[in-house]
Amino acid sequence: xxxxxxxxxxxxxxxxxxxxxxxxxxxxxxxxxxxxxxxxxxxxxxxxxxxxxxxxxxxxxxxxxxxxxxxxxxxxxxxxxxxxxxxxxxxxxxxxxxxxxxxxxxxxxxxxxxxxxxx
Amino acid sequence: xxxxxxxxxxxxxxxxxxxxxxxxxxxxxxxxxxxxxxxxxxxxxxxxxxxxxxxxxxxxxxxxxxxxxxxxxxxxxxxxxxxxxxxxxxxxxxxxxxxxxxxxxxx
Numbered sequence: 001x002x003x004x005x006x007x008x009x010x011x012x013x014x015x016x017x018x019x020x021x022x023x024x025x026x027x028x029x030x031x032x033x034x035x036x037x038x039x040x041x042x043x044x045x046x047x048x049x050x051x052x053x054x055x056x057x058x059x060x061x062x063x064x065x066x067x068x069x070x071x072x073x074x075x076x077x078x079x080x081x082x083x084x085x086x087x088x089x090x091x092x093x094x095x096x097x098x099x100x101x102x103x104x105x106x107x108x109x110x111x112x113x114x115x116x117x118x119x
Numbered sequence: 120x121x122x123x124x125x126x127x128x129x130x131x132x133x134x135x136x137x138x139x140x141x142x143x144x145x146x147x148x149x150x151x152x153x154x155x156x157x158x159x160x161x162x163x164x165x166x167x168x169x170x171x172x173x174x175x176x177x178x179x180x181x182x183x184x185x186x187x188x189x190x191x192x193x194x195x196x197x198x199x200x201x202x203x204x205x206x207x208x209x210x211x212x213x214x215x216x217x218x219x220x221x222x223x224x225x226x
Contacts, residue, residue, distance in 0.1 A: 035215075045155075045163065045206055047215040059213050095162055105153030105210045109162040 002026040002108045004096050009113030012086055020113055022079040022096030027108065029077040030054075033099045035106060036070060036081050038092035048094070049081065052102055064090075086117045121145050121209050125218025131226040138194040140205055140221045147187045148211035154183055154192045155206045157220075163206065167192065197223070 008020040022034070036048040049060045049070040058070050069082040079096050094113050097106035122145040132138050142152065150170035155163040165174050167183035170190055180195040194201055202225055207218040 044220045045157075045208075045217045047208075047217070050213065050215075061214050099210070103151065103210060105151075105165060105168050105208055106155075106163075107165060107168075109164070111162055 002098075004098065004108055004110035006094065006096055006110045006113035009094065009115050011116045011118060013119050014087060014117055016086055017082070017084045018086060018115060020081040020083065020094055020096075020115070022110055024077045024079065024096075024098070027098065030074045031100075033102045033104070034070075034072060034079045035097045035099065036068075036079075037095045037097055037106070037109075038090075039095070039112075040089070040092045043092075046092075050102070051079070057102075083115070086115075088117050091115060091117045120214055121148060121212060121216055123207055123209055123216050123218040125207055125221055127221060128219060129222040129224065131224050132197050133226045134197055134199055136197045136226075138197050138201075138223060140192045140207075142185075142190045142192075142207035142218045144188045144190070144209055144211075148209045150186045151209060151211035152183075152185070152190050153208045153210065154181075155208060156201075156203045157206065158203045166205075194223075 003025045005023045012018045035050045051058045051070045055072050067085045071080045096110045098108045124143045152170045154167040157163040166181050171183045182193045184191050204220050204222045206220050
């Protein structure tokens, strides 16, 4: 079955960096568009970033543009999110999610990784 | 950006009740809408895609309808396992946006 497993979460000070990873299995990773979605404690869902199946196209929410970078390694079936200049309002559970095409909704989700930005 | 207005933000219902949740898009999104269920501490799970298609393996008490700007998720007979928070997601254009969520609680 499809598994998306996030790793790399933790506690980080404001202004520092953190890198999240998502390992995919059970799906044809090289054909799927991949996303990051986050959820602040007690809040709703917020889309963060997308990368096309071949990595050529990326897009970001305004709230993270210029600070976060999404990337993928199709040879390893992994998705990454490099998060720089972290702020308190970046504190959230970060989910990786897949969509069959660039214009589709999310079909599979990981279990989430908690990122806490605090001094 | 497309804004998704979801209502109600919460509701109380009994087992067996019919429940309706709506999402309104700030501009037309065709049928580019999904519905998700999230239980505490868990990842969201897709219920409906393309506004009205039921995700494989899910019970038929869940249904979706709508197109353009007005969308509805209906649970025809609420079951104990359906108490959760529900979100709509528009995937017509980036940035993708979610509705604010509807928490369905036990009456």
